[in-house]
Amino acid sequence: MRLTVLGRWSPYPPAAGACPGYLVEAGGQSLLMDCGPGVLANLQHVASVFALNAVVVTHLHPDHVLDLFALKQALEFGRFPEVAPPLRLFGPPGAFEALPAWMDEDARAAFRARFQFFPIAGGTAARLGPFVLRFGATAHSLLCFAVRVEAEGRAITYSADTGPSATVAGLAEGADLFLCENTLPPGEEARAEAMGHLSAGQAGQIAARADARRLLLTHFFTPAGDYAEEATAAAAKEFGGQVLIARELDAHDI
Template sequence: MNSERLRLTVLGSATPYPTVDNPCSGYLLSSGGTRVWMDAGTGTLAQLQRYARLDELDAIWISHLHADHSADLLTAYYGALFADVRLAAPIPLYGPAGTADRLAHFLTNTSTRSPVESAFAVHELHDGHQVQVGALTLTSRAVAHGIPAFAVRVEAGGTSLVYSGDTAPCASLTELAEGCDALLCEAESVQAPVGEEKVHHTPEDSGETAGAARAARLIVTHVGRSLTPQQAVERAATRFDGPVDHAAPGATFSFG
């Protein structure tokens, strides 16, 4: 496999809590020697260590602060400062506004604020945020999840992957995913109850978003517990003509 290719390794894709063999949402992005941990859901830090140590990461990117996408930042903090890891500098951490204070409020147990900035150099995302991390270009867009939440387009070597994070179908995600090589999109099992704000994609929605964006490939993730992954793939495929896969834990996808 060409190490310069953009690669996505699935650390976990369960929701809203991990199963015995599948952590919550978390992925490792890599190209050449660049490594980015994308979402840090419950249980993903353990799986991350199959591929990279914390001190080998170039950055962490967090879509939103629900626990199934961010909880392992808490254990990563302890790992980065109080164990066998020796950081040359705090790990760049890109996340929604308030990420640092949210972590500090949980970790602080005395009148002295826990020094989360000793482990993470926190950069707050905004709509249209763009950063170059080694070989990877990350462009973030605000999406519709009822709280501050972001999707991201990752580009390297002329190829592109778009990750929805958690969101209802929205124009900003479709625009971000335009012409991408792959759309990694959540596929919750059911529609929101009548009268409630929609905050997730169903499998059918994920297929429609992929089609509207003219994505070359769809990878469904964050599949609700009332569905099997195969059912989610089949439902998404009714609305999308391209190849559809499931983000199974441990799977690696290569683009380019």
């Protein structure tokens, strides 16, 4: 299984950066997890939108969904006049109504025609080609789901956006790669529960509790600049496994 980072910033992309998006590939199939601004452009460095088998959006904050609208355009016009068949879209219940709500009726219908929607429920699993997906609700400011992806005997868990959470730790149990947010720069741990976000040290605590093999830190707070070095050090104090930093277009073989 391979994970390629397409974006790692929040809540807006910096110059030449992108908000969260991760391509997971196994057995010739591929899955896009989150689709924030900048993700569609980066995706096209490594894969065709027509090769995607499904998209998962963890929650409806703009940094995780805005490029779904660009993706819809690519699916509709990328091979004009041919139109791609509907792409499976997993998202929080109500997402299919909420996402195109600002559009007029024709545009809403065109958006919905490009996707086949599956609402996510916590504690459930879905099979998709070689992938088994499991979901759990995180501790965030609106309904958000962490995702565990298993394929080829390996497991990746993606925290999505969360504060400290036993559910996320449970989903990350024994994962070969734990892709975890670290929105709070080191030293800002006290804000975790109120904000529904983690610091790198807190991500390291979850990785240790879950006995994950590797921790990949992502979801960096754009205005704080690149605190990758401090984050790596803070996570390594809590977690004995390898600590890695998500960077656009880096591929991780698992």
